[in-house]
Amino acid sequence: xDKRMWKxxxxxxxxxxxIIGAGAHGLATAYYLTKLGITNIAVLxxxxxxxxxxxxxxxxxxxxxxxxxxxxxxxxxxKLYENLSLELNYNLMFSQQGHFTLGHSTAAVSGxxxxxxNNKALGIDSYMLEPKEIKEMLPEIDIxxxxxxxxxxxxxxxxGGIIRHDAVVWAYARGADKAGVHIHxxxxxxxxxxxxxxxxxxxTNKGKINCKSLVSVVAGWSSEVCRKVGxxxxxxxxxxxxxxxxxxxxxxxxxxxxxxxxxxxxxxxRGELVCGNGIDTYPHYGMRSTLGxxxxxxxxxxxxxxxxxxxxxxxxxxxxxxxxxxxxxxxxSIDEIEGFYVNGGWGTYGFKASPASGYNTAQxxxxxTPEMIKPFRYNRFMENRLGxxxxxxxxxx
Amino acid sequence: xxxxxxxxxxxxxxxxxxxxxxxxxxxxxxxxxxxxxxTALEAALQITEDVGGEVTLLTVGPDxxxxxxxxxxxxxxxxxxxxxxxxAGETDSYAFAKILQKALEGRNYDLILTGRQSQDxxxxxxxxxxxxxxxxxxxxxxxxxxxxxxxxxxxxxxxDHGTEVVDMVMPxxxxxxxxxxxxxxxxMRGIMMAKKKPLEExxxxxxxxxxxxxxxxxxxxxxxxxxxxxxxxEGQIFEGDEADTVTQAVxxxxxxxxxxx
Numbered sequence: 107x108d109k110r111m112w113k114x115x116x117x118x119x120x121x122x123x124x125i126i127g128a129g130a131h132g133l134a135t136a137y138y139l140t141k142l143g144i145t146n147i148a149v150l151x152x153x154x155x156x157x158x159x160x161x162x163x164x165x166x167x168x169x170x171x172x173x174x175x176x177x178x179x180x181x182x183x184x185k186l187y188e189n190l191s192l193e194l195n196y197n198l199m200f201s202q203q204g205h206f207t208l209g210h211s212t213a214a215v216s217g218x219x220x221x222x223x224n225n226k227a228l229g230i231d232s233y234m235l236e237p238k239e240i241k242e243m244l245p246e247i248d249i250x251x252x253x254x255x256x257x258x259x260x261x262x263x264x265x266g267g268i269i270r271h272d273a274v275v276w277a278y279a280r281g282a283d284k285a286g287v288h289i290h291x292x293x294x295x296x297x298x299x300x301x302x303x304x305x306x307x308x309x310t311n312k313g314k315i316n317c318k319s320l321v322s323v324v325a326g327w328s329s330e331v332c333r334k335v336g337x338x339x340x341x342x343x344x345x346x347x348x349x350x351x352x353x354x355x356x357x358x359x360x361x362x363x364x365x366x367x368x369x370x371x372x373x374x375x376r377g378e379l380v381c382g383n384g385i386d387t388y389p390h391y392g393m394r395s396t397l398g399x400x401x402x403x404x405x406x407x408x409x410x411x412x413x414x415x416x417x418x419x420x421x422x423x424x425x426x427x428x429x430x431x432x433x434x435x436x437x438x439s440i441d442e443i444e445g446f447y448v449n450g451g452w453g454t455y456g457f458k459a460s461p462a463s464g465y466n467t468a469q470x471x472x473x474x475t476p477e478m479i480k481p482f483r484y485n486r487f488m489e490n491r492l493g494x495x496x497x498x499x500x501x502x503x
Numbered sequence: 504x505x506x507x508x509x510x511x512x513x514x515x516x517x518x519x520x521x522x523x524x525x526x527x528x529x530x531x532x533x534x535x536x537x538x539x540x541x542t543a544l545e546a547a548l549q550i551t552e553d554v555g556g557e558v559t560l561l562t563v564g565p566d567x568x569x570x571x572x573x574x575x576x577x578x579x580x581x582x583x584x585x586x587x588x589x590x591a592g593e594t595d596s597y598a599f600a601k602i603l604q605k606a607l608e609g610r611n612y613d614l615i616l617t618g619r620q621s622q623d624x625x626x627x628x629x630x631x632x633x634x635x636x637x638x639x640x641x642x643x644x645x646x647x648x649x650x651x652x653x654x655x656x657x658x659x660x661x662x663d664h665g666t667e668v669v670d671m672v673m674p675x676x677x678x679x680x681x682x683x684x685x686x687x688x689x690x691m692r693g694i695m696m697a698k699k700k701p702l703e704e705x706x707x708x709x710x711x712x713x714x715x716x717x718x719x720x721x722x723x724x725x726x727x728x729x730x731x732x733x734x735x736x737e738g739q740i741f742e743g744d745e746a747d748t749v750t751q752a753v754x755x756x757x758x759x760x761x762x763x764x
Contacts, residue, residue: 401694404692415691417690420688
């Protein structure tokens with residue numbers, strides 16, 4: 107019996123839809139397209155599935171965003187995630203353990219209060235906690251006045267949590283494969299063929315494919331793909347670094363984020379602490395780990411949790427963040443090119459969006475742009491209608 | 504006990520190292536402490552934790568080598584010496600040993616520890632040459648040590664015909680086999696503290712290394728070019744019932760592959 111979760115195929119000469127990028131978003135797009143009756147799909151991946159941001163994130167899920175469009179979109183994503191293990195018949199180890207966003211100044215706390223109110227108005231479980239209440243739930247946190255950034259309050263979001271990120275990729279890949287999608291790994295798009303303003307196909311290192319619809323779902327590499335068709339995205343790609351410690355007995359039972367200290371951490375079921383930082387300040391496509399990140403992370407996390415001083419760092423890695431000016435994604439058709447779609451600009455908040463991103467992108471391709479993602483259209487940058495999500499990015503630069 | 508640990512910064516061999524026109528492609532490389540040197544550092548830390556004393560890291564290399572020193576300091580070394588040197592690519596073990604000799608002259612130490620070879624060149628020559636230049640006893644490729652006292656240390660070296668047990672009078676130089684220990688990981692506090700530990704920078708002039716003694720001029724051998732080892736052909740997987748697949752595998756080994764006759 108073939109135990110592989112997805113099959114290898116030779117390239118067909120033509121597909122209805124070609125998706126560039128086999129990360130969680132690309133595979134989810136393929137999966138949800140099959141739900142809409144479109145199954146003649148190729149997902150092209152230059153490396154292997156989950157090589158990009160899907161395999162390099164810190165697997166935190168939440169929907170406590172700031173703007174109406176952000177909150178609704180991430181709420182849809184979280185709800186899809188809640189049902190995903192069942193739907194894809196794959197244990198994704200989603201642990202809805204609750205999510206703290208700490209405030210270390212009166213200005214920060216005031217921003218969190220706005221978020222809590224916006225969240226509540228849209229039915230999201232999200233509220234403020236006093237330092238004493240925080241201490242009850244996070245006994246090891248230092249809420250004294252000693253640190254440079256004392257804890258003055260927190261936005262608490264009970265449905266937030268962590269998930270097994272690789273499993274999400276694998277489960278979507280298996281789901282899409284079962285429905286007839288062709289996943290082509292090690293297949294790099296070298297050129298995109300446009301004739302008379304219409305998408306005709308792509309040229310890959312393995313040959314040419316004709317298609318009616320083409321969607322770029324490549325996050326950190328979005329600018330590179332869109333440059334091939336002359337679409338200039340207002341995206342700047344920055345690396346973001348993360349680390350994982352050795353495994354320890356369970357002591358941290360919630361996700362903790364501190365915007366001012368530029369850190370977030372959670373403890374996996376295996377006991378390792380998964381720790382992330384803000385984006386590196388320089389734009390770059392290199393995914394190199396630096397000692398500077400380790401040093402700054404260690405200094406900052408010990409301010410919050412002095413108890414971690416002996417915790418040993420096992421390894422570190424970096425991923426790419428495609429940052430838009432308004433910290434919101436681009437999920438859009440492109441007026442000038444019929445049949446070409448962009449799904450990118452996922453910055454530091456892409457993994458948690460995977461299901462909603464795939465779901466809405468599939469709808470957009472099959473039936474036209476749904477209301478949910480109209481605020482994320484490409485033209486907003488030309489219309490001067492940017493979103494206001496920057497304040498709610500976990501640890502924005 | 505004053506211990507000097509010689510460390511070398513090498514390209515991370517876990518990453519794909521590319522060779523183009525006989526040269527290693529620098530782009531995309533990441534640098535780490537040569538793993539045998541990490542083993543030596545771990546041994547040094549264990550000894551000083553046991554009998555007291557300090558561990559000093561010493562490296563010869565370009566600016567970026569300082570990062571490896573700070574990683575070693577984060578693991579627990581007390582201080583570091585960085586001999587700034589930009590001609591590492593065209594320098595052989597002999598010239599490196601000369602530079603190290605000059606860097607160590609006049610310094611106080613009981614033991615010099617390092618890896619039995621470096622992860623990039625695999626030559627294993629620098630440390631033995633250095634011991635000769637310094638006139639020190641040397642024991643190479645140790646897999647265990649015991650009975651550390653002020654003047655002596657018992658060393659178990661992996662020889663050609665088994666384990667050789669050697670009692671060495673200090674000061675001396677020892678190179679380590681990677682089976683000696685499992686190097687510790689840096690802790691959060693260690694990483695923070697490393698920034699405040701002393702890191703002494705030295706230039707070649709100050710230790711009396713002239714241009715004739717460094718780079719190509721100071722070297723007795725020269726690397727002409729690098730080549731990638733040939734990659735192995737893809738293997739064949741036999742799927743199905745054991746009774747069939749074993750026969751198929753044996754047929755292949757006897758027939759086409761001429762592996763069994």
